[in-house]
Amino acid sequence: MRQNRLDDTPVYETWMRVPGGDVIQRSAVVTDGNGRTLVWQFENASPDAVVVAVVGLTQGRVHAELSCTELDGVPWIRPCVDAGAVVAGPEIWSLVEADPTAASADGENEAAVLVPLPHRQTITVLASITGDLPARPTAPEDVAAGWKAITADAMTVDVPDVDLSAAWRRVLGDLVLAVGDDDPIAAGEAAWWLDLAGMHDEADRGREAVLAAADRDRLGSDAAVVALRALASKELRQGASSALSEVAGPLAKLARDRLDRQTVSLVARALDGSHPGAAADARALLDTLTLADRAMSSAVARGAERVLGHLFRDIDLVERIDMLPEVPTTWFGQPIDVRGMATGLGALSFSVRWHRERPAVLWQRDGGPDGAVLRCPGLDPNWSSSERSGEALLAAPAGSETMLVADVDEVPAAPPASEAQPEGVRLDPNDPPPSLS
Structure with missing residues (x-):
């Protein structure tokens, strides 16, 4: 079985091996x-027909029909074509074996909807998590496109480690999902990172959930x-008013011995x-x-x-920002680009380009206080700047002296006259190497 995400969004694709091919969920x-x-789409990429079994585990009274399975009288699982059989109740697979063609069933807590899937065909099954089922299904590809929007x-984030860049794209979707979590810790922590990513409306949803x-x-x-922290993040990163001044005191009392100095400093x-x-x-305090x-x-x-640890360190959100506090040596000589980071110092974008073994950092900071300090300790711990934008050629980091990096700004020197090729003579890559004698 193989699993991946569609376009790094929270839409999952699982390939299940069957004789002669795969069933793709x-x-x-x-x-x-x-x-x-929850939308399931099943595609039969094999030469033979199969049966897909969608099993639901819950708490409540289940009534199953070929067209729809209800939980306590409310639509719960609905295939977009009629099922071939349904069962309900405990020991679900024993019930399937006992009557694999049942057209209706009643039971408690469990149900299975069995849908035939001809070869090279696709079916969709909907399952309610909360509320009503939609009138028509949305294709997973359309859901992925919506996430990208x-x-x-x-x-x-575009860094030499392509897995890290992809991980950030995946984390973004996961953070948006987390602000809708019933757990206020997950929602509030997601709001903190979504503010940094510039997704303030989504971060506000997390704060609303916490409040x-x-x-x-x-x-x-x-x-x-x-x-x-989530409320302080809105004040510092968005520059917008939150309910912090009204609720800081009661929240601090509620936090009791879990309150830490960093949080109080941010507040x-x-x-x-x-x-x-x-x-x-x-x-x-x-x-x-x-x-x-x-x-x-x-x-x-x-x-x-973990993903952003290589890219920045935000000191108390307002004093300074360390761009690239840690840079793996495998990144040396390769471009780095970070765009649209919303910090307590304003919106920050930065890039790194290389001139042989020396990195050049380019940055642009919009908004935030004047005189804020930017550093780049992972490449040159001695460099800093309080300019809002600029370009600086940094010292060569330790370990970069072994790099073979072409300097695109440098024009290659002409070869000595003795090595120059006579005009009209073509170099043949198949020619033997020159003699060393």
Whole structure:
């Protein structure tokens, strides 16, 4: 079995080997305002007909018909062509063996919908996650195109490690999914990274989810810390007002001993301009705290952190930015491009090009405070600049002296007269090498 994503989006394609070929399953989640639906598309890329069995496990009363399976009277699983058989109840495969042609069934908690799939044909099956099933299915390819449209204006990463570049594209979609998570920690941590990626509207959805959880008294101490960071991120990275000034005090009390100095420092900086008194109160807490920082805990946030760890280090979001704090030697001599990073210093884009063993960094910073410092310690720890845009030729990093890099700006010198070819003589690559005697 082989699995990949369509165009690095949260649309999955799984190839399952069958005699003579493959059955390809494509799966995606769609939201249409009335509910969330899991879409399965099955393509039979083999010369023989097969039967696809879609099994649902749940809690509730199941009534299955060939056209639709209901859960507690609400449509739950619906094939876009009538199924060949359905079963419902515990020990689902025993029920299939007992009656593989049943046209209806009733049971508890489990159901299986069996759909025949002729060779070279495609079928679609919908399953409700929440809310109503859509009137018509959306093809997974269209879902992937929609994801690409959502992330079209987000920060882009193009580095020599193609797996890392692809990982960032995948993480973007995962972060957007995470802001809709019922877990306020996952939603709030995703908002932090989506702000950095310039996807502020999606980040706001995560903040709304966190605040809604607070209104329902569903925030624990760790989630309260995440909420503080997510709200501070909006103030610092978007330059937009959040509910931070109103809820910082209650959230800090809720966080209790999970509150860390880095979070409080971010909150203080976010409140400096609009609420200096509240910022001073936040700083007064710093000496009372024992935790220095808080690590990301949700899987998707940790993934974003791993991907972006090579590319930047944002010091308190406002003091300075370290571009490329770590650069693997395998990247030496190859171009690096990062576009549209939304930081506490404004929108930042930067590139690296090489002149033999020396890297040149180009940058553009729009918005944010004047005089902010940019550094590039992974290539030249002694370089820094407070200019908003520019280009600088850095010192050769350790290990780059062995590179064989062509300098595109340098015109090759003419060969000595003794080595120049007489006019009209063509060099033949098949000629023997010159004698060394």
